[in-house]
Amino acid sequence: MSIRSALPLALLSATLLAGCNQSQPVNEEETATLIQPVAKVALGAADAGAAKGSRTGEQVVTAACAACHSSGALNAPKIGDNAAWAPRLALGLDGLTKSAIAGKNAMPARGGNPDLTDEEIARAIAFMANKSGASFKEPEVK
Secondary structure (H helix, E strand, O other), X not given: OOHHHHHHHXXXXXXXXXXXXXXXXXXXXXXXXXXXXXXXXXXXXXXXOOOOOXXXXXXXXXHHHHHHHOOOHHHOOOOOOHHHHHHHHOOHHHHXXXXXXXXXXXXXXXXXXXXXXXXXXXXXXXXXXXXXXXXXXXXXXX
């Protein structure tokens, strides 16, 4: 490379590097936007668009219960596993609802969502239990 061809490259490099040591003001809002996580987990947001008390059993299960009851995580009985649910079904809908409200083993009270009403919990239990061998009447949405 000749000096003549290296001179433009050196000038370009010097120009680009000239501003590297200058401090720029930080735009806090832009910075916060740029570092947002790719995804967020909202625990206990049982269908945030629905009014409290009006969520169906399926909505509550999808939003709050399925994380454990679909996979069997933390020894939760899987939805549809009739053998795992059979001894629990013997408690009846009221007994299972009381247990879910208070919390049982690894499951926190109200499935970890304090916004759920007793009726919504009963609907969710009826929904899961009915897919697992029960024939509970799901409480009506009022």
